[in-house]
Amino acid sequence: MFHKQFSIALLSLFFVLSGCEKAQNTSETQKASETQMTEKSQDLVIYSSRNEQLILPLIEAYQKETGTKVRFVTDKPEPLIEKIKAEGELTPADILMTVDAGNLWRASQAGLFQTLNSPVLEKAIPANFRATNNEWFGFSQRARTIVYSTDRVSPEKLSTYEDLANSNWKGKLCLRTSKKVYNQSLVAMLIAKHGVEKTEGLVKSLVSNLATDPFSNDTKTMEAILAGQCDVAIVNSYYFGRMQKKDPDLGLKLFWPNQSAQADELSGVHVNVSGAGVLQHAKNPENAKHFMEWMTGSQAQTILAKGNMEYPVVGSAENDPLVASWGGFTSDSQSLTKAGELQAEAVKLMDRAGYR
Amino acid sequence: MRTQSQLSTIKPSFHLKAFVNWRLLLLLVLCIFMLSPVFTVIHQALLAPSDLNQHLNEFVLPRVLANTIFLVIFVTLLSTILGIAAAWCVSMYEFPGRKFFSWALLLPLAIPGYVMAFVLLGLFDFSGPVQTVLRNVFGNSDWFPNIRSGGGAVLALSLCLYPYVYLIVRGAFAQQGQRALEVAQSLGYSQRRAIFSLAIPLARPWIIAGMLLVMMETLADFGTVAIFNFDTFTTAIYHTWFGMGSLPSALRLAAWLMLFVIVILLIESRGHKQRYTSIGDALSNPRQKLSKSKSFISSLFCGFLFSLAFVIPMLQLLLWFFEHSELALSSRYIEFFFNTLMLASLGAILIAFFSVAIIALQQSLKIKNNNRKTAFFIQFLTRLMTIGYAIPGTVLAIGLFVPLAWFSKLLINNFGFSSLLFTGGIFALLAGYSIRFFAVSYRPIDSQMQRLSTHFEEVSESLGVVGIKKWQQVILPLLKPGLLTALALVFVDIMKEMPLTLMTRPFGWDTLAVQIFELTSEGEWAMAAVPAVAIVVAGLVPVYLLNKQRDKHIQN
Numbered sequence: 001m002f003h004k005q006f007s008i009a010l011l012s013l014f015f016v017l018s019g020c021e022k023a024q025n026t027s028e029t030q031k032a033s034e035t036q037m038t039e040k041s042q043d044l045v046i047y048s049s050r051n052e053q054l055i056l057p058l059i060e061a062y063q064k065e066t067g068t069k070v071r072f073v074t075d076k077p078e079p080l081i082e083k084i085k086a087e088g089e090l091t092p093a094d095i096l097m098t099v100d101a102g103n104l105w106r107a108s109q110a111g112l113f114q115t116l117n118s119p120v121l122e123k124a125i126p127a128n129f130r131a132t133n134n135e136w137f138g139f140s141q142r143a144r145t146i147v148y149s150t151d152r153v154s155p156e157k158l159s160t161y162e163d164l165a166n167s168n169w170k171g172k173l174c175l176r177t178s179k180k181v182y183n184q185s186l187v188a189m190l191i192a193k194h195g196v197e198k199t200e201g202l203v204k205s206l207v208s209n210l211a212t213d214p215f216s217n218d219t220k221t222m223e224a225i226l227a228g229q230c231d232v233a234i235v236n237s238y239y240f241g242r243m244q245k246k247d248p249d250l251g252l253k254l255f256w257p258n259q260s261a262q263a264d265e266l267s268g269v270h271v272n273v274s275g276a277g278v279l280q281h282a283k284n285p286e287n288a289k290h291f292m293e294w295m296t297g298s299q300a301q302t303i304l305a306k307g308n309m310e311y312p313v314v315g316s317a318e319n320d321p322l323v324a325s326w327g328g329f330t331s332d333s334q335s336l337t338k339a340g341e342l343q344a345e346a347v348k349l350m351d352r353a354g355y356r
Numbered sequence: 357m358r359t360q361s362q363l364s365t366i367k368p369s370f371h372l373k374a375f376v377n378w379r380l381l382l383l384l385v386l387c388i389f390m391l392s393p394v395f396t397v398i399h400q401a402l403l404a405p406s407d408l409n410q411h412l413n414e415f416v417l418p419r420v421l422a423n424t425i426f427l428v429i430f431v432t433l434l435s436t437i438l439g440i441a442a443a444w445c446v447s448m449y450e451f452p453g454r455k456f457f458s459w460a461l462l463l464p465l466a467i468p469g470y471v472m473a474f475v476l477l478g479l480f481d482f483s484g485p486v487q488t489v490l491r492n493v494f495g496n497s498d499w500f501p502n503i504r505s506g507g508g509a510v511l512a513l514s515l516c517l518y519p520y521v522y523l524i525v526r527g528a529f530a531q532q533g534q535r536a537l538e539v540a541q542s543l544g545y546s547q548r549r550a551i552f553s554l555a556i557p558l559a560r561p562w563i564i565a566g567m568l569l570v571m572m573e574t575l576a577d578f579g580t581v582a583i584f585n586f587d588t589f590t591t592a593i594y595h596t597w598f599g600m601g602s603l604p605s606a607l608r609l610a611a612w613l614m615l616f617v618i619v620i621l622l623i624e625s626r627g628h629k630q631r632y633t634s635i636g637d638a639l640s641n642p643r644q645k646l647s648k649s650k651s652f653i654s655s656l657f658c659g660f661l662f663s664l665a666f667v668i669p670m671l672q673l674l675l676w677f678f679e680h681s682e683l684a685l686s687s688r689y690i691e692f693f694f695n696t697l698m699l700a701s702l703g704a705i706l707i708a709f710f711s712v713a714i715i716a717l718q719q720s721l722k723i724k725n726n727n728r729k730t731a732f733f734i735q736f737l738t739r740l741m742t743i744g745y746a747i748p749g750t751v752l753a754i755g756l757f758v759p760l761a762w763f764s765k766l767l768i769n770n771f772g773f774s775s776l777l778f779t780g781g782i783f784a785l786l787a788g789y790s791i792r793f794f795a796v797s798y799r800p801i802d803s804q805m806q807r808l809s810t811h812f813e814e815v816s817e818s819l820g821v822v823g824i825k826k827w828q829q830v831i832l833p834l835l836k837p838g839l840l841t842a843l844a845l846v847f848v849d850i851m852k853e854m855p856l857t858l859m860t861r862p863f864g865w866d867t868l869a870v871q872i873f874e875l876t877s878e879g880e881w882a883m884a885a886v887p888a889v890a891i892v893v894a895g896l897v898p899v900y901l902l903n904k905q906r907d908k909h910i911q912n
Contacts, residue, residue, distance in 0.1 A: 051874040052866075074874060075858040078598050082754045083859060086761040090768065090776055106601055177585045179595060212482070213504055216585045217879050220481070227483035239879060308878070347599035351415040356585060 105340020138273025393755025439521025466895025749855030804838025
């Protein structure tokens with residue numbers, strides 16, 4: 001009785017399995033012959049560590065406009081980089097899209113990207129938001145800035161990131177874990193500005209000012225301020241935006257630090273990018289380039305900026321109204337390539353400083 | 357022991373010829389397949405430059421090692437105690453709610469560890485409702501233990517992992533029936549002594565199987581501890597890879613972790629005793645009726661465990677779910693749901709079949725080579741194949757992906773295949789699940805096997821029922837309880853699996869777990885409740901079926 005059930009289950013398993021393989025294979029071969037016939041393909045494949053909710057609207061808009069069939073797979077950036085490496089020249093992917101300049105820099109170091117000669121991209125994107133060798137380009141900016149309790153902190157007391165290391169903030173600071181790449185990039189940019197030794201001193205002082213152990217995400221960090229566990233923190237502005245959207249009378253406010261900074265401080269707010277590059281072994285390089293250029297157009301920039309309350313990289317694009325209400329700011333002028341180059345150094349420094 | 361006639365056909369000692377037989381070769385080949393990620397990791401680890409060693413030794417490893425030892429010991433202890441206690445109550449005693457708890461206590465299986473951790477964090481952290489109320493009432497909550505700590509991680513992991521022990525041990529107690537208690541009574545033992553010196557030792561293979569699963573899963577865990585920002589050896593691996601950008605150094609750490617697990621498995625294979633020879637006519641006697649106060653305590657304990665491990669996290673998830681229920685109505689969720697069920701059921705059946713095949717192979721090898729050294733070697737080989745469960749998910753994913761990519765390039769270049777294996781179908785995904793979850797399926801079936809008396813095989817062979825037929829007609833039906841447990845556990849585990857699915861799924865095979873990843877990667881935890889609730893709902897199906905089958909089994 002039982003073995004009968006078992007063999008039926010097995011049999012059906014094999015049918016289903018071979019069915020899946022077959023269906024996939026025929027569509028693959030069909031596609032292959034189609035590409036051969038039409039010369040120029042109608043496909044584009046993206047590997048993305050930017051999550052689905054954020055890129056799906058972009059992809060849908062692009063498909064509608066161009067008729068190109070876009071397929072994508074998401075994962076964390078590091079496994080994606082290893083995946084592309086392992087697939088080598090057989091990779092189906094044309095574009096790697098990810099957040100944080102550190103990740104883009106690493107993919108570029110691994111030799112995954114090709115140089116893209118595009119006057120459109122060079123004109124649209126400010127130099128510090130793209131690779132110096134034109135291998136990757138940033139499409140949206142994300143500001144990592146100071147957030148404070150409106151009940152307990154008057155904004156006049158705030159000035160710079162560096163100032164948070166002062167002992168008058170002792171027991172009043174909350175931070176997210178050093179394992180998040182956002183903090184690693186921020187510290188990397190501090191190293192670029194101040195050198196390792198001074199930055200290590202700064203980070204040690206930040207750690208000694210902590211009110212509690214570092215949090216695993218930005219939202220929890222801000223909730224700690226609301227609950228009175230601490231008074232100030234450093235977060236990405238869009239996380240604040242999400243909270244403010246839910247509760248407009250939130251007892252928190254953003255502060256743009258380093259706006260009238262001295263020569264020995266960061267020259268503005270630390271911003272990072274989400275961006276992409278065309279892969280070395282892209283099967284549809286023309287489509288990939290076209291997509292990259294389309295990303296700097298006004299439609300894509302608006303979707304990018306409004307979808308997650310980030311900032312567009314193209315100056316003329318429009319902000320989300322809520323984001324606009326936070327006012328403008330000057331951002332740090334150092335090239336984001338540094339965030340990649342110095343990331344490992346920054347991580348080791350934070351380990352030494354006891355910043356978890 | 358064998359009968360005399362059989363002994364004459366058995367080679368008396370360790371012999372080279374015994375090694376060159378197809379069964380052993382097959383076992384070795386399968387073992388190499390199962391260990392392919394381990395080989396990849398070791399290969400890459402050997403390439404590691406040593407420049408990070410000093411840094412890791414000085415600033416990272418001492419702390420994470422202490423944390424890991426703490427976590428593994430306490431999670432294993434707490435899960436085992438909770439699992440055994442709950443299993444004992446529902447199988448031995450009659451108390452109000454027993455029937456309900458008997459299956460309800462399994463439900464936390466379907467809640468992924470990272471979801472449990474996030475819910476606990478939300479409730480018990482400084483800014484959460486519990487401490488807020490305490491502050492409002494008492495003025496401060498400084499005395500409240502910090503949930504973002506080793507203790508919090510132990511709690512979250514134990515609440516998710518105790519069902520493994522519970523499910524496996526409950527099977528043991530059910531088969532053991534009241535026998536242990538009766539024997540104990542006839543010996544004049546007290547109830548307590550009966551439990552600790554009879555019932556628990558009798559259930560030993562099951563308990564060890566459950567404990568090892570818990571231990572391995574704790575070692576491999578990243579999602580849960582990361583939420584509490586509690587650093588363990590696994591977080592150190594990712595820290596080295598993601599943070600310092602050195603995959604080889606990270607894999608060297610992973611290689612150390614694997615070595616540790618191999619040692620544990622070695623010890624476990626050595627300490628292996630003879631097969632246990634009691635198979636119960638399940639629950640031939642009625643459960644013990646408890647006094648009023650004792651049955652109140654039993655109900656209270658089960659109720660408390662069930663609330664903490666399931667009701668509270670579920671309530672929180674449902675609250676979030678209804679905030680974002682519009683997500684669930686999108687047609688894409690039907691696809692995610694279907695993909696998840698499809699992969700989980702295919703994977704569970706495949707892996708259960710695979711486990712039975714391995715165990716059959718192992719048994720026939722043991723019968724053919726009845727000497728201690730060979731038996732140990734075979735035992736160790738099969739134990740080694742379970743290692744995938746202790747490897748951190750993303751490490752396992754690349755450990756599998758690299759040889760797969762190499763292999764499919766071989767196929768494309770030499771045999772005219774048209775696409776990479778992993779873009780072409782779900783083959784790679786199922787191979788990955790097999791490596792990852794073999795332990796989960798092998799353990800319950802194997803402990804069931806150990807419980808079968810060798811007489812069953814002997815009798816069936818003497819009746820001329822041999823080979824595959826023997827397995828179909830005699831052994832498989834007897835293995836059924838273990839097999840069902842295995843199916844349910846693997847099914848639920850695959851639904852929750854994230855790193856392998858992310859890396860090896862072909863286009864269009866997004867699952868509910870992938871959706872959780874998408875949402876949580878940018879901190880949208882409340883929205884992630886929608887796929888999380890869907891996973892729990894899908895997890896109810898195997899739990900229900902498991903229970904129905906079990907009831908039927910008991911009635912027969």
